[in-house]
Amino acid sequence: MTADDHALALALADAAGAAIRPFFRGAWSEERKADRSFVTEADRAAEAAMRALIEAHRPADGIIGEEYGTRNEGAGRQWVLDPIDGTTSFIAGRAIFGTLIALVQDGWPVLGVIDQPIAQERWVGRIGEGTTFNGRPAATRPLKDLSDAVLGTTTPHQFAGDDVDAFMGVARAVAESKIIYGGDCYNYGLVASGHIDCVIEAGLKLHDFAALVPVVEGAGGMMSDWMGNPLDAGSDGRVIALGDPARLDDILDAMS
Incomplete structure (x- = not known):
């Protein structure tokens, strides 16, 4: 994992957010998938935008996406994408869904992004380094009981x-x-x-x-x-x- 990977992950979140925001509380199509969960036009637009960037900048890397499946399945580095985690909340107009972006190396997650594109809230974590929330350090809290x-x-x-x-x-x-x-x-x-x-x-x-x-x-x-x-x-x-x-x-x- 490199600084360039971090920069690409942020670019992926930006691209997904730009694809999602025009649909939020607007007009879009939806359908049920084989597992009976919903998928919307926004889900597919966001994943397509992210996949295009990965294919352009990391052609040797794999992609595991919720909507469009797997690319370069045997690659040691895999970008794992969930364009809208919480599609039901998106459909209901609740801004508590998020775009999930991970870089997985040999099966282990090493970089992760949770991006809420409406509230513009973004958590970014890298293994071996701290997590940030909108660019500032984030920290969990102690729990005595x-x-x-x-x-x-x-x-x-x-x-x-x-x-x-x-x-x-x-x-x-x-x-x-x-x-x-x-x-x-x-x-x-x-x-x-x-x-x-x-x-x-x-x-x-x-x-x-x-x-x-x-x-x-x-x-x-x-x-x-x-x-x-x-x-x-x-x-x-x-x-x-x-x-x-x-x-x-x-x-x-x-x-x-």
């Missing part, structure tokens, strides 16, 4: 079977008034900035979580799967984001 935590998740409907019990174990350990539903990737930016303490989710794909790892960890937090293992391209999509890594055992105990 799990009962004081603000817990976030996008929707309880993502949990099924034993996963329901695991999430509810953590929900019971925190104050009920401090559980936030909705937010998608925006919640992870708020972890990095010290406003939310923990996010627990299931069913995520690589394009949903790759960018989040460098952002949260660069701000002093940690991300793991539900066993406490680091996240990589082979992770099963059940994730924990935690602002204070010292509380991981408490989270795992509550989930068991």
Whole structure:
């Protein structure tokens, strides 16, 4: 990962935002994909804009995009793109969706961007370096006791079977008034900035979580799967984001 990679990631976020903003609370087409999730004209325009830049400036790199699939699948360096993480929020006119951009090296996320193009809020994290929020250092906050935590998740409907019990174990350990539903990737930016303490989710794909790892960890937090293992391209999509890594055992105990 180089300074040029960082500059390209910012250019990708700029391009995606420029493609998305004209559609927000405006007129656009939408349809359901095979997995029954929605995709809009804005999703596709944003990913196409980012892919064009990568193909022009990093032709040997791979691309894993939510809408247009994989390019150069065997490349050691992969740009992982989710043009609109939180399409339902975009459709509803809520500015808590985001564009996710990650650079994954040999399966490990090393650079991540969470960009909210309407509010113009941007978190950028690089492994081995700090995370910034709109160009200034971002930091998670300490948490003395799990009962004081603000817990976030996008929707309880993502949990099924034993996963329901695991999430509810953590929900019971925190104050009920401090559980936030909705937010998608925006919640992870708020972890990095010290406003939310923990996010627990299931069913995520690589394009949903790759960018989040460098952002949260660069701000002093940690991300793991539900066993406490680091996240990589082979992770099963059940994730924990935690602002204070010292509380991981408490989270795992509550989930068991």
